[in-house]
Amino acid sequence: MDRPLTQNIKADRPFASLADYLQTGGYQGLANAIKNLQPKEVQQWVKDSGLRGRGGAGFNTGLKWSLVPMPEPNDADRNPTHYLVVNGDEMEPGTFKDRLLLEKDPHQLLEGIVIAAYAIQAQTAYIFLRGEYHLAAERLAHALEEARAQGYVGEHILHSDFSLRIHLHSSAGRYICGEESALLNALEGKRATPRPKPPFAVVSGLWGKPTVVNNVETLCNVPHILRYGVEWYRSLGRGADKGTKLFGASGRVRRPGLWELPMGTPIREIIEDHAGGMRDGYQLRGFLPGGASTDFLLPEHLDVPMDYDAVTKAGSRMGTGTLIVLDDQTCPVQMVLNLEQFFAQESCGWCTPCRDGLPWTVTLLKDIIEGRGRLEDLDTLAGLTRMLGPGNTFCALAPGAMEPLQSALKYFRADFERYISCGNTILETG
C-alpha cells in the first residue's frame, strides 16, 4: 500500500463513504492512538515519522504539537483549553490539492483531526474552509454526522475519556486567511490581519489559548502513521523527506493533474511521466515548483527531487508541491504581472511595504508591458524584491509575492529588456 492518502479515491464513485473508509482500515489509527498511547506518545510517533507540514512551510508536525504546553499530573487545571484548527483555505494560485482530499475522502481528514486533537489534548477543533468549497462543506458536514453517530467524534470517543467537538467554519474569501495567525483572527470574527509573533499560536492562539494550525493534507497523513507505524511511513519517502505527497502540474502539459507520489520524486518524473510532457508545439521554458509564491526554476532543474531541502537548494521552495508550468509561448513578464496583481489585491494592507510596494510593482510591470518602461525600472523592481523580502514585512505574503518576480528578473531578463527596447508587446499569450 504505497498511496495511503488517495487509496480510497476511485474513479467509479463520487467519494468514499464511511463504509468505504472502514473497509480499508479507517479509524484503526484512531483506535490505536486512543486505546494504546498517551498523548505525548502520539506526538512522538508523528515527530519520528518525519512528517513535515504540507501547508507550505514544511515544519515537522510532531515537533509543532510538542510545543503546546501540556498539563502535568499535579497541575491544578488538568484540562486547560486547547484548540486544533484545520487550515482548509487553499487560495494560493496554482494549488489544487486539499480540495481533492476534502471532497473525496472526508473521513480521512476527520480521523486525522481527532488523532491530532488527542495528541495536543484539544477539546474543540475548527475546520476553516474556503468559502468557495461548497461541495467539500457538504461532504464534510455529512461525514461529521456519520462520525458522531458512530462515536468517532463527540463525547467519550471510542468509550475513552477523550471528547472532541468539531465545527465547520466556511470563510468568505481572502488569501491572507490562509496565514495561520490571520486565520485565527478570521475565526474570531475579525478582519483577517496577521498577528505579531511571538507569541506563537501553539502557546497563545485562538482566544489566547494554545492552538495548533495544520494543513488539510498534513492531517490526512496522520491516521496512516498511527495505524501502520513510524518505520512504514519513513520507508515511503525516496529521499531525505518521508512519506508521500500530492504533487500536481498545471499549464500546457498533456495531462494536467494530481498524483500521490513518494517525497523526493524528481521533478522530471512529475512533468514527463505523470503529466505526459508538454503539449504538441510547446516547449518547457520554466516552472514554479509549488504555487504562485515560489521562485521559477528552469529545465536544467528537472532532476531536482521534490524534497523541501533539495528544492530550496535549487533556489526555490517546494511550497504546496503543485507545479505551474511555463511554456515557450507564454510571456513570463505577463505571467509575473498576473501573479503580482493577485498578491496586490490580496494584501491585507496592514504593513506599508506590502500595501504600497505591491501596487507599485504592478504599475511598473504594466508600464514595461505597455511600452512605457525604462531600463531603470528593472533596478526599481529588483529593489522592491529586497524591500518586500523576508524580515521587512509583518507576514510572508509579501516575500512570497517577490519570489516569482526576483527569479523572473534573473532568468528572463532578456524578455523584460526586449519590451523596453522595442516598446511593444513581443509575445502574445495563448
Next chain:
Amino acid sequence: MQESTNPPFAGLSSAEIGEIHSEMSHYEDKSAVSIEALKIVQKHRGWVSDDSLVAVAELLAIAPAQLEGVATFYNLIYRQPVGKTVIHVCNSVTCWMLGAEQVRERLCRHLNVELGEMSQDGEYTILPIVCLGACDHAPVAMVGDQLILDLADNTVKQIFGE
C-alpha cells in the same frame, strides 16, 4: 440561490436569527459569528444592505463600523445587489494562461454586461475570482455553487446550455 423577495427592513427574519444563533453556540463569544451572520443574511437576501448590516451588528452587540470593516474585507460578502446567480470566472495564473480572459469576454458579451454589472433581468452577475483550486482543468468558473471545468470555445453553451 435564494430569491431576494424580502422587502428591505431594519430587522432580521426569525429564520435568519435562528440560523445565526445556532452558529453562535460554536464559539467562545458571539461576535465571532460576524462573518457567518453576514453570509446567512446574504443567503436570504442576495446581498448585505446597510440596514441588514446594522441589524446584524445589533444582534451581535458590536459597532456597525466594526462589522462594516469585516464585511468589506471579505471578497464573498456583497455590499451591492448582485444577480440571482453569480458567475465567478477564475483570473489566476493557470486559467489566465489557458484563456480565462476570452472566457470572461464571451460571457460578458452573451449577457451584455460589464464585469460586476447585473444583467438586465437581474439573473446574473459576472465577477472575477482567484484560483478555484481546479487548475488542472483550467479555465474554470463557478456558477452559483457549482464548479464548471475545462471551459473552451463553447463556454456559453457549457454554462447556459444554449
